[in-house]
Amino acid sequence: METGKTQAVLKLLPFAVMAVVALIDFGTGPTAGLLPLLALGPAFASVACGLARTTVVGVIALLLGVALGLYNELGASRTTTTVAAILGVTVASVLASAGRLRHERQLADVRSVAEAAQRVLLRPVPRRAGPGIGVAVSYTSATAEARIGGDLYEVATTPHGVRIIVGDVQGKGLEAVETAAVVLGAFREAAYDEAKLQGVVSRLENALTRELSGEQFVTAVLAEITGGDSVTVLNCGHPPPMVLTADGEPWFAEPPEEALPLGMTTLKAVEPVPYQLPFEPGHQILFYTDGVVEARDGKGEFYPLASHAGLLADPDPQLALDALRADLLRHVGRPLADDAAMLLLRRRAAHPS
Incomplete structure (x- = not known):
């Protein structure tokens, strides 16, 4: 809405400027020397107007220059000089x-490609992950005008249950996006093929070994929902999920043993150990990347995720997560320094009998 108003003002500005110059010149006479300022009309028009409107503004400026030059009796020489200046600015x-306009068309094409890449890389997740289980996602890229980055998520319904991954690629830019694509591609295949989450992690490690170089790595948390009152989680160096009980009490589910991120196979002495999280009726589990908990405000204070967990109270999981994201952006008060992804699981509360 604000952008539309700004564009409307910019399109009217050239006419307003020329009208002001003409009125002042008409009232003060030739001593003011304002006629060259008519060139501001086409100059301003080039900022927000198309070719036709910019040309029309330039023609109006030329006609006003000639008319006011004759009215002020400036003489042929001064009038010609003024008109030449306005003509030059109009052409420019x-x-x-x-x-x-050419740049805007190119930018629109790039955005279309980005949107297509987003649909392929970060596909819309299902709103349900089984009977009575709602799912919501949020992604905020730290890169200006970008829709995707180095954070990733996926929800896959497989013969082994509903499997989830939330991850964060070290670094930013196109290289991080490419690595995220490798992880997601490997996960989408392995989630269907492997009977255990450890097998999925091994497949991810193998895929990254072929792609990563140097000391790059990917933190990730995987989860598996097979029914019952718990969720199996396997954490590879990622921030621990936040669990909210039915009464809204939050706590962070630290893994029983520390595990290194994906892509650091040569340093890995301990394999990640699966552990169970309670997921009873009314419970919520929030998976997130470090761009959430490491987001700082103007005073350098981190975002207090646990103390703001009450924002996840909306009956609609997506609206609840959107409220948390809006609060995160308010806390920072400027573009995020790092990508921030969140995935919320909610088990519907049991109805009283």
């Missing part, structure tokens, strides 16, 4: 407008 403005 039309060329600038053409370049701007």
Whole structure:
């Protein structure tokens, strides 16, 4: 809405500027020397107007220059000089407008490609992960104008249950996106093929070994829902999930043993150990990346996720997660320094009999 208003103002600005110059010149006479300022009309038009409107503004500026020059009796020499200046600015403005429009079309094409890449890389997750289990996701990229980055998530319904991954690739930019694509591709295959989460992790390790170089790595947390009152979790160096009980009390589910991130096979002395999280009726589990808990406000204070967990009270899981994301952005008060992804699981509360 605000962008539309700004564009409307910018499109009217050239006419307003020329009208002001003409009125002042008409009232004060030739001593003011304002006629060259009519060139501001086409100059401003090149910022927000198309080729046709910019050309029309330039023609109006030229006609006003000639008319006011005759009215003020400036003489042929001064009038010609003024008109030549306005004509030069008009030509430059039309060329600038053409370049701007070409750039906007290219940017629109890039955004279309980005949206297509987002649909492939971060596909919409199902709103349900089994009977009575709601799912919601949120992704905020730290890169200006980007829709995807180095954080990743996926929910896959497999013969072994509903399997979930939330991860964070070290680094940013296209390289991080490429690595995220490798992890997601390997997960989507392994989640269907492997009977245990440890097998899925091994497949991810093998895929990353072929792709990563140097000391790059990926932190990730995997989860498996097979029914019952618990969720199996396997944490590979990732921030622990936050569990909210039915009464809204939050706590962080630290893994029983520390495990290194994916891609650090040569240093791994201990394999990640699966552990169980309670997932009873009314419970919620929030998976997130470090861009959430490491987001700082203007005073350098981290986002207090646990103390703001009450924002997840909305009956609709997606609206609840959107409220938490909005609060995170308010806390930071500026673009995030790192990508921030969140995935919320909610088990519907049991109805009283």
